[in-house]
Amino acid sequence: MPSLSDSALATAAARALETGTGLAEPDVLAVLRLPDEELPAALELAHQVRMRWCGPEVEVEGIVSVKTGGCPEDCHFCSQSGLFTSPVRAVWLDIPALVEAARQTAATGATEFCIVAAVRGPDARLMAQLRDGVAAIRAEVDINIAASLGMLTRAQVDELVALGIHRYNHNLETARSFFPQVVTTHTWDERFDTLRMVRDSGMEVCCGGILGLGESLEQRAEFAVQLAALAPDEVPLNFLNPRPGTPLGEAALVDPRDALRAIAAFRLALPRTILRYAGGREITLGDLGTRDGLLGGINAVIVGNYLTTLGRSPADDLALLDDLKMPVKALSATL
Amino acid sequence: MTGPGSRDLGRLHPLEGAQASKIAAFCDRCGGDLTAADLTAADLTGADPHSACRSARALEPPRFCPYCRRRMKVQVLPAGWRAVCTEHGERSS
Numbered sequence: 001m002p003s004l005s006d007s008a009l010a011t012a013a014a015r016a017l018e019t020g021t022g023l024a025e026p027d028v029l030a031v032l033r034l035p036d037e038e039l040p041a042a043l044e045l046a047h048q049v050r051m052r053w054c055g056p057e058v059e060v061e062g063i064v065s066v067k068t069g070g071c072p073e074d075c076h077f078c079s080q081s082g083l084f085t086s087p088v089r090a091v092w093l094d095i096p097a098l099v100e101a102a103r104q105t106a107a108t109g110a111t112e113f114c115i116v117a118a119v120r121g122p123d124a125r126l127m128a129q130l131r132d133g134v135a136a137i138r139a140e141v142d143i144n145i146a147a148s149l150g151m152l153t154r155a156q157v158d159e160l161v162a163l164g165i166h167r168y169n170h171n172l173e174t175a176r177s178f179f180p181q182v183v184t185t186h187t188w189d190e191r192f193d194t195l196r197m198v199r200d201s202g203m204e205v206c207c208g209g210i211l212g213l214g215e216s217l218e219q220r221a222e223f224a225v226q227l228a229a230l231a232p233d234e235v236p237l238n239f240l241n242p243r244p245g246t247p248l249g250e251a252a253l254v255d256p257r258d259a260l261r262a263i264a265a266f267r268l269a270l271p272r273t274i275l276r277y278a279g280g281r282e283i284t285l286g287d288l289g290t291r292d293g294l295l296g297g298i299n300a301v302i303v304g305n306y307l308t309t310l311g312r313s314p315a316d317d318l319a320l321l322d323d324l325k326m327p328v329k330a331l332s333a334t335l
Numbered sequence: 336m337t338g339p340g341s342r343d344l345g346r347l348h349p350l351e352g353a354q355a356s357k358i359a360a361f362c363d364r365c366g367g368d369l370t371a372a373d374l375t376a377a378d379l380t381g382a383d384p385h386s387a388c389r390s391a392r393a394l395e396p397p398r399f400c401p402y403c404r405r406r407m408k409v410q411v412l413p414a415g416w417r418a419v420c421t422e423h424g425e426r427s428s
């Protein structure tokens with residue numbers, strides 16, 4: 001007689017692998033609850049789904065903070081909120097440094113460069129900085145430019161489209177039911193409104209979140225299915241890296257086996273989406289776990305440093321991809 | 336030698352000559368005092384109270400000036416970081 005977990009993986013195989021359709025919430029939850037001995041099978045299935053519906057290429061991206069710290073919002077995981085006693089100070093990146101960051105990113109073979117700002121939404125100064133920065137990067141670096149500037153107005157969405165922004169990132173961060181425990185200065189639905197406008201504008205949608213904020217497995221499954229309903233082009237998957245001075249500064253790291261279960265579950269919920277390793281993977285999974293995730297559903301990475309913390313060296317990640325015979329997606333394949 | 340005064344503080348730029356011989360007095364991650372005045376029970380048993388900070392710094396830029404404990408303005412770039420103390424100048428990875 002098959003066990004419950006056998007049944008969970010059989011359901012996942014029939015749906016995600018054979019039809020490219022994401023799992024329903026109860027089936028995602030079943031994967032998140034798989035016992036440790038079933039984890040290798042779940043990762044193998046997630047890898048097969050990724051290879052079948054996305055292919056072997058890995059999309060490489062670099063990110064940089066154009067405006068760091070001093071944010072008026074209270075996202076409890078974030079060291080850039082001006083409402084906490086975090087040591088992160090407010091600072092702006094000038095245009096030459098922004099271009100240098102794009103150049104460093106392109107040198108890794110990355111096709112995406114995301115300009116990020118710690119704001120509720122962009123003001124006139126930030127939009128001007130973005131306008132000048134995009135023009136300066138375009139003049140010197142051949143790379144897709146993405147942006148992450150918080151909540152947008154319709155006019156700002158239109159301006160980003162006019163600037164040729166390739167993809168817009170705005171994370172929902174966690175399940176709708178858990179969001180009020182993490183952020184009180186705005187709502188999940190306000191974030192969703194921006195995502196809907198971005199989707200309607202024709203820009204690619206990048207929307208993910210952070211695991212390990214205190215959400216339950218049920219809420220993790222809820223989040224995966226809510227993301228699937230949005231049908232984003234990319235889902236960045238972060239694991240909480242507890243930051244000093246924030247309300248979650250003393251929170252525990254996600255157990256690496258739970259992190260890998262989540263990677264498999266999110267891939268099975270989102271068979272055709274770019275699923276990107278983002279912040280926290282180094283301290284949560286280490287080198288071996290990074291490899292396991294790339295063989296368990298992940299098909300994109302942020303290389304180099306993050307916004308306020310440092311990452312693995314790009315050379316290490318690129319060597320790992322080479323070792324796994326996973327080619328880096330070429331810029332020509334993204335246009 | 337892995338004592339507090341020997342940690343990697345990054346490259347120092349404008350005031351390099353004047354600061355080269357200075358010993359770090361503060362932890363550049365938490366801003367804690369590295370001198371004897373701040374010794375805790377853990378120190379007295381031989382433990383390093385900033386070993387966790389030292390480990391964390393492998394994946395973090397510095398946040399506090401090691402000479403005056405001012406919070407620095409820090410910019411993280413894809414391939415490095417730079418940090419500026421208004422009193423002691425800029426350092427970078």
